[in-house]
Amino acid sequence: MSAPGPGGVGTPRVEWRAAWTPAEGADRARAGFAAAFGGEPAGVWAAPGRVNVIGEHTDYNAGLCLPVALAHRTYVALRPRPDGVVRLVSAQEPTAWEGRLADVGPGTVQGWAAYAVGVAWALRGAGLDVPGFDAAVDSCVPYGAGLSSSAALEGAFAVALDDVVGAGLGAHDAGRARLVAACRRAENEIAGAPTGGLDQTAALRSVPGHALALDFRDGSVRPVPARLGEHALLVVDTRAPHRNADGQYAARRAACEDAARRLGLPSLREVTDLDAALDRLAADGAPPETGRRVRHVVTENARVTRAVALLAEDRVAELGPVLTAGHASLRDDYEVSCPELDVAVDAAVAAGALGARMVGGGFGGSALALVRREDVAAVAEGVGAAFAAAGFGTPALLVAEPSGPGGRVEPAGPVADAAGGAR
């Protein structure tokens, strides 16, 4: 139960999730490929999960986010085939998938395969001559943990298919923006999840050692050096099952769109006077929770602006209260937290974290704590003890090391390595 954590420190009552090295991930994906299809793949590609430092539920409101890519990646071993057939297996999924690429469209693919084959469909729509393929997936991105395992899967297929057709989009940032768009279409139209683009951008446009300042109004992506120094980003996967997360996500998005409509604005990003906007929504008869949703989005954008400035000025410790305020807003105004997330945040802060908050869509998944490196073991122990006392399952922890974007792992070559070499 208590595998050694960072620095070899064993902490009771938590599990640690180490990232695979690229060689280990490639070996696993190649072994899965050989077992399912025989022979060698054309190559192995990978893309990372992400943790969002701050800026939650803002991406679909033309707002601001600040993610970092994880060293934890999803690996895809892939070989094109000439007959338009796609065959997929995953070490994380019991069911394989097989079908014709020409038959893929909205509503035709269920489950995990939608994220993979959806990218092939979207890249075809973007004009790439994507063939059929056999592909085997393996991943060390915690699944269903609010760390973007789905975008890591999409991103790995995007760079793989771009590479095998020789389109070269992965070789420069403008091309990567097109790959992000294809991944979003796959998720929105084939997997049917109305998500906003934060995850795919982090998976494909990150820079090692940096966070990404994302602005979903003007589409800009600005790397901000993440000089964490004596601080660590400790991620706590609560392993709480997502409870109706999809329906709740869609409802939050609809409430924000309704509010913008009532305010006569293109998006909530255009709210300049929060109190005036709340008054107007109340006068317009909007449900009370709509005002709270708007307050979260507007204050969260301000927290991102503040966090970007603090990071740029190397005032890392001062990020702590910003994270904790973000959690309160997600819990009380946006109402997307859950008991496990609240316990993780409160226990982390009580054990010495400088600040903590839930990350991702919510209703389960992970929390992020900003911790002095010397306090990582104590905070892990505090969270583990609080989970045991609350009767929750054992949490899984990892330290987020700001990493690079998706790319080719094998064969080594000029496109981009999985640690984010050439752009």
Ligand code: GLA
């Ligand atoms: C999920 C979605 C993202 C984003 C977050 C909340 O991760 O995929 O697009 O909306 O929730 O910030």
